[in-house]
Amino acid sequence: MxxxxxxxxxxxxxxxxxxxxxxxxxPFAASADFALDKPAGKPCPNLQGDHRCGIHPQLRQQGFTGCTVxxxxxxxxxxxxxxxxxxxxxxxxxxxxxxxxxxxxxxxxxxxxxxxxxxxxxxxxxxxxxxxxxxxxxxxxxxxxxxxxxxxxxxxxxxxxxxxxxxxxxxxxxxAGVRGKKKDRRGADLIGARLKGADLRGACLRGAYLIAADLTGADLRGADFIGADLRDADLTDADLTGAFFLTQPQVNGARGSAGTRLPTSVTRPVHWTAQV
Known part of the structure; x- marks a missing residue:
């Protein structure tokens, strides 16, 4: 192989x-993720002649959080x-x-x-x-x-x-190899859901809307995250060991802590360490 x-x-x-x-x-629209409107095909005003971002170290502070995720x-x-x-x-x-x-x-x-x-x-x-x-x-x-x-x-x-x-x-x-009853939350609307400490081992979270959900200390081992929206979800001290189809953009869009356990396929976002 x-x-x-x-x-x-x-x-x-x-x-x-x-x-x-x-x-x-x-394209992007002025919002909490972007500081201004930009149509597809038009270079971002922060793009320099060498194709690098002129404000890359300050993207979040300058209102371009969307770029960081x-x-x-x-x-x-x-x-x-x-x-x-x-x-x-x-x-x-x-x-x-x-x-x-x-x-x-x-x-x-x-x-x-x-x-x-x-x-x-x-x-x-x-x-x-x-x-x-x-x-x-x-x-x-x-x-x-x-x-x-x-x-x-x-x-x-x-x-x-x-x-x-x-x-x-x-x-x-x-x-199938995860013990216990496995919850099916495919495509579920879990925006702002209170799931602190929830047992979601082996859960199907494909396409689930977990925006701003409280997943503090949740057990997410072996869960399927393909297409799940984790923007501003709180993963503080959550256990995602063995979770799969979890991408770096999803992790970058969430909040976490030093106690959050992640699968080896993704890295801990730098901005997590700056969160209070």
Missing amino acids: PDQTADRLDLRGDCARCFGLCCVAL YDCFGAGQKVSQVTFGGQDWRRGSAEHARRMVEVFPVVRQLHELLWYLAEALTLPAARPVHAELRRAREKTEQLTLQSPEKLAALDVGAHRQEVNVLLLRTSELAR
């Missing part, structure tokens, strides 16, 4: 190899260096820049799927579907290597649905 750890290194954003695509391609899963460097062969959008034609902006979100979705597939292949309980997962991963990787024209025309939603069938089966297999 390929080294999954090595595979996932390429699925983390590397801004040094990207042309600041997330700062150009993505975003991750392209390595799509930025893939589009910059592979899809467009290192040709900067600033130096190309208007059509070239437009096409880069169009393709980036597509590749980002494909890379997110690659992240989930790579993680699924690390789960021993999912061994019965490992062969199918490997085929899905190979197909997804090949899709990311298509021409800009083919990527722009790709029905990425259909491919996501196809892969999701496998990810669902993976989740069922992985959670």
Whole structure:
């Protein structure tokens, strides 16, 4: 089996190899997450000529919290260096820049799927579907290597649905090994829910809305977090050991503490240490 750890290194954003695509391609609206409005295709005013953010160390203080919880899963460097062969959008034609902006979100979705597939292949309980997962991963990787024209025309939603069938089966297999009754909270509205100390071992939290939920000291071992919205959720002293399909953007959007136990696939956000 390929080294999954090595595979996932390429699925983390590397801004040094990207042309600041997330700062150009993505739109955002003035809100608690962003200090101003910006349409898709227009460079953020904080983007410098070297494609670096001029206020990166002060993003949260300057009202750009949304930027700190975003991750392209390595799509930025893939589009910059592979899809467009290192040709900067600033130096190309208007059509070239437009096409880069169009393709980036597509590749980002494909890379997110690659992240989930790579993680699924690390789960021993999912061994019965490992062969199918490997085929899905190979197909997804090949899709990311298509021409800009083919990527722009790709029905990425259909491919996501196809892969999701496998990810669902993976989740069922992985959670089956967790002892006790496993709660199904798929797509549940748990905004602001009081779940302090809750036993959510092996729970299905796929697509659940956990915005500002109190999960202090909750037992979330072996839970499926794919697509869960954890913005401002309180994970202080919660145990997420063995939780899967949990991404760095989800963790970055939550609140936590030194006592929060995380799976090895993600890192503890720096801003957690500054929280009171």
